């Protein structure tokens with residue numbers, strides 16, 4: 412990061428997120444140089460919350476911003492280990508001991524787990540300080556850093572504690588993907604596939620045309636996929652920030668996916684779990700009578716081409732079903748799922764009986 416130019420290249424895509432607290436998602440290369448300009452003008456201190464693999468980039472950011480603000484670094488446990496209340500408390504302690512005020516700002520530098528935590532810390536400190544999200548995984552760029560869903564896990568389930576807290580800005584610097592292992596990149600593509608099925612079929616076509624090019628982080632097609640996915644998310648959250656309705660479509664594949672993450676004690680990648688969840692949701696859509704079997708096959712085929720899993724042990728059904736009861740979309744003890752009537756036509760399926768759910772799971776079970 413130290414070797415990056417002071418000015419980003421001019422090829423910056425700006426994707427606005429509107430609603431009560433509007434902000435921009437800026438996509439390009441060399442954009443870490445813009446972080447200083449994105450800070451709230453009154454900020455005197457900045458807390459950079461980062462995962463261990465991003466230590467070098469966090470240090471470089473400290474050097475870059477030091478003339479302007481006091482920069483504190485909080486290295487937090489890696490991956491899902493960051494999304495724990497003890498880790499939030501560690502960050503709150505730093506903020507308390509350094510007299511972090513309401514005009515100061517948090518920067519989330521890392522994958523979705525780090526940005527979820529950073530957003531939650533920002534949302535809760537003094538009842539809310541600015542957060543600038545700087546995602547460093549594909550999943551963080553196309554999904555987690557955008558939209559203001561922040562949160563941590565509890566022993567009972569995924570993201571059960573959190574807040575809706577819009578970021579002040581989101582800086583998507585594709586250069587930050589340089590050190591990302593390819594398997595992490597592929598896991599992030601699961602959310603890209605989700606955006607394809609719920610809203611933008613062109614995404615699916617680009618993946619089908621040449622998956623190698625589509626997952627080459629230096630290609631134009633890859634950038635197009637990232638931008639298309641951000642646009643899907645930005646459009647949805649601009650209309651329904653607090654998930655009163657339409658935003659639920661972003662949960663396609665997540666009801667089972669989150670239960671799998673919980674069953675695997677958060678050692679699985681989020682993208683891998685929701686890949687299986689999307690196959691389940693596609694099978695359920697088909698059983699509910701709305702999705703053609705070709706689209707179910709297409710789901711499996713695209714996910715497999717990304718080397719993502721599409722099946723899970725049949726014997727785990729009861730455990731998964733019990734965990735799914737705590738899904739945030741459930742109402743009055745009734746599970747609700749996002750299903751598809753076709754590509755780009757998501758809807759809520761209410762009151763599904765257990766036999767239909769199990770029938771769909773049998774198609775997923777191995």
Ligand SMILES: NC(=O)c1ccc[n+]([C@@H]2O[C@H](COP(=O)([O-])OP(=O)(O)OC[C@H]3O[C@@H](n4cnc5c(N)ncnc54)[C@H](O)[C@@H]3O)[C@@H](O)[C@H]2O)c1
Pocket residue numbers: 462463464465489490491494521522523524525527547548549550551554555556557558559560561570587588589590591592595598599602680681682
């Ligand atoms: N808030 C939302 O709207 C939202 C949306 C989707 C997912 N999520 C959450 O995001 C999380 C998953 O995010 P993720 O897939 O980014 O996982 P992650 O944050 O665990 O990151 C994956 C791994 O990659 C490492 N890493 C990150 N950037 C790197 C880089 N540039 N170079 C090298 N290593 C790097 C991380 O340290 C980690 O080990 C889950 O907790 C999920 O619930 C939230």
Ligand SMILES: O=C(O)C(=O)C[C@@H](O)[C@H](O)[C@H](O)COP(=O)(O)O
Pocket residue numbers: 554558560569570602654658659661662665739
């Ligand atoms: O932004 C949303 O809304 C989403 O549902 C995006 C999901 O990809 C993401 O994994 C989210 O964290 C899930 O939210 P939850 O409310 O089901 O915990």
Ligand SMILES: [Zn+2]
Pocket residue numbers: 554602665681685
């Ligand atoms: Zn997700």
